[in-house]
Amino acid sequence: MEEDYFSLSSILADNHKLSCTFLLDVPGLGYLEGGSDPNIHQHGKLELPFWLAQTLSLNEFTTFPLPPAYSNRVRAALNASAPSVRLSNLVGGNGWWYRFGKRIADVLDDRPQTELLNMLLKAFINRLPPLQDLAAHHASTDASVPESGHGTGEAFREGMEGDERELFGIGQDSGRMVKIWYDLPWGRRPSKLS
Amino acid sequence: MALPKTLQPSLTPDELTFLAEEEEISIVPLFSMTRIRLLSGIYGSFQPPSSSKVPLWLAISLKRKRKCRIVPPIWLNVETLQTLLKNEKERGEEFGRLPGRRFVEVSKVLLDVAPDDLAQPALLRSLLKDLREVRQAKIRLGLQSEGVMQGSYLQVTNLTPIELTELKPFLVKAMGMMQALEPRRDEAEGDE
Helix, strand or coil: CCCCCCCHHHHHHHCCEEEEEECCCECCCHHHHCCCCCCECCCCEEEEEHHHHHHHHHCCCEECCCCHHHCHHHHHHHHHHHHHCCCCCCCCCCCCHHHHHHHHHHHCCHHHHHHHHHHHHHHHHHHHHHHHHHHHHHHHCCCCCCCCCCCHHHHHHHCCCHHHHHHHHHHHHHHHHHHHHHHCCCCCCCCCCC | CCCCHHHCCCCCHHHHHHHHCCCEEEEEECCCECCEEECCEEECCECCCCCEEEEHHHHHHHHHCCCEEEECCCCCCHHHHHHHHHHHHHCCCCCCCCCCCCHHHHHHHHHHHCHHHCCCHHHHHHHHHHHHHHHHHHHHHHHCCHHHHCCCCCCCCCCCHHHHHHHHHHHHHHHHHHHHHCCCHHHHHHHC
16 A cells, blocks of 8 residues: 555545645635635535645645544444445545545544554454455356355455455466366466466 | 556466476486586586586476486485375374475476476375475464464475465455454453
8 A cells, every 4th residue: 555656546545535624815816616606705614625625624724534534433433343344435436445434544633644554454353364265265166267255255346445355366266267277287387378 | 556456466387387497407418518608607517427517497408409418306206206205194283394395396397398208207296295285284274273363374494486476466455454353452351
């Protein structure tokens, strides 16, 4: 989950919108709100993409409450059973839940920052074993055979967020590579390298 | 990087097998020839009833041409594998020590190319499979162990390169994510 300047995932995660409250009047930018008022007033609320909200909040032009994706409700659900929470659609289309949470944490003060990061880390740790099992399972089964049955594994798979999906893909690919090696007699090339 | 993503993290099983083909093995040649100088060394001489040591790749090549009989390594027999398997099961979470870094590759290649030179190849195959499964189960347990959960380490003593190949890309990314999410404790401690 590197914060690479050129990482498309990071850029996409940065682009997710956040509900911000302005702490001062901003003349001439009222069109952002879509209303007829030419100015933004103090305490006005506006959805801003994170990359903008970050700078504005660090300079104390705006504040934002913790987005609902990281609220106490989600935290309680994660505490109850982390693998059964659907993280996929909490943050935008691709759902970079961890990435976005980490970016928000970077802006927060020490205490809430530690709390938020702890929640992300705990969620990740608790979701890792089922993720690994699922990746191993999918690596060992033939990809051309259609999936059958919708067990807990499938429900978990649909609830994975962006980085978890990447991790799943990585685990599946390396497992499959080794499985192909085990299954084919040595010295005979597969007809098609996948 | 110009390499495709799948080749970046570590060597592929095929590449590892290629390396394993440098391992020495004994063969009993079915032809007579004086010593031969190849790029990788001098091999021979080959005199039918006596055995000689050659690299695995040469042994495979000769075997495919029906020009030799491969003498299995001392560990590739039912008793040794049964002992290894038993040892592996008794060790708990630790991994047992395998005879050689290329154990998995060499045993697979020999079973594929020269099953007729081994005693009870079907049983050997199933013992190797059992051994692999026991070790896989341990890796799975290891991934859920305390060390990994703290994002710090995974105990991989006695794992061979090919087993690591299967594990590495997943583990590296998972660990990377945990490190990124870890609250910055060091700084806080430094401030105190």
